Amino acid sequence: MRVFVGVKRAVDYAAKVRIQADKKAVDISNVKMAINPFCEIAVEEAVRLKEKKVAEEVVAVSIGPKQAQEVIRQALAMGADRGIHVTTDMRVDQELQPLAVAKIMAALTGEHDPSAWLLGKQAIDDDSNQVAQMLAGLLDWPQATFASEVEVSEDKKSATVTREIDGGLQTIEVPLPAVISADLRLNEPRYATLPNIMKAKKKKIDTVDAASLGVDLAGQIEVLEVSEPATREAGSKVEDVDALLAKLKADGLL
Template sequence: MRILVGVKRVVDYAVKVRVQNNTVDLSNVKMSLNPFCEIAVEEAVRLKEKKAADEVVAVSVGPKQCTETLRTALAMGCDRAIHIQTDRRTDYVDLQPFAVAHLFQKVVEQEEADLVLLGKQGIDSDCGQTGPMLAGLLGWPQVTFAAKMDLEGDGMMVERETDAGTETIKIPSLPAVVTCDLRLNEPRYATLPNIMKAKKKKVDTIAADDLGVDLEPHNPVLDIFEPPPRKEGITVESVDDLLDKLRNEAKVLK
């Protein structure tokens, strides 16, 4: 079984982004592997360690700096990587999920993958659309927000998060697309020996324009702005004072 796992380069979760000139300023900003994609990589590597998969291939779309992010996935245990290179920003401004799903479709079909694992969403755009769109384009079954995965015969059982708890879905047979949620696993740290080995692993580069996909955004972003600053808080002397202000000033209590 060959697993393709999506890897997205995003602004690090600990960084406070800055908005300048009607866009998010990415200059001199720390970038890292999207946390949900990291969970997908970990799950793919675990399946290989269980001898359920023969090969794990990491795939990323973005500028040349994405190679660094792919090396992180390789250091975690992926066997090789594919970089779909484009100079377009991948945080929804220039490149949106519809185009990304079409790019992934081309690679999945070329690689003849049996399973595609993706993070449930990117922490930059929070769309959560690439996985479902990819499944639709491929005509494959899908499970989103996976919290637990178990191979069962030719298919798998997947427990997924819902607003009301969890539900278990059976995929009778692969191929399939699964998007990974936080509870699925805890990603490993890449060890120094594996980081060194990752430098020797193969990374194929494909120009996005060569795949024949329309990359133009279908939902133009008209404006980007920071949320208004929060009002200053106040200190109260007692619980009674707090209740009084919540009741009479904030009007959140009756």
């Protein structure tokens, strides 16, 4: 089976971000970017499927400007076989929105015929958590979101997926092809080792212009303003439980 993995280039988890002067977006010029952590987990799972001889080919797909190739290279260094770079100059943290991303992926699906899409459950820039669900809807494939365990059946016709849900864990079986989204505890991604970093240079990345896919890329949501979270004000101390209750009541919280 062929597994497609989405890899998004997002602001690095440790980077300190600022808001643009016009308050229309986060300022991403000269901020350290990296592979979205949940996408990295998805890549790791796909590579493990390949190592278990369940998957024959793992293809890493990223949408974005030319620097998106950096995260594809990282996926290749982790063990993906080849990459597809869908080029666009739209900002992937807010201009290119989940529905357009899902439509791009659906268009690629028709052309390349993967047996599964493995995606991160969300990206840490826009935190939308929508692409996997929308992609499954567009393709009319089953979806298994928030996966913490993925087991593909011997005949490769279905997958048993353990999902992290509010009440605990839910185990479902989905026929393949399907869309699976990775939660935090699915695996611990490997480091890209030096020999694999070198080998990744020889792997192929195909480039496709997003505008050539016949997909409406326009956003459905307009960002009116981006603002910093309110600064937390200092708390106060109370003497005892009675005083606490009195204060909570006085503040209308109880």
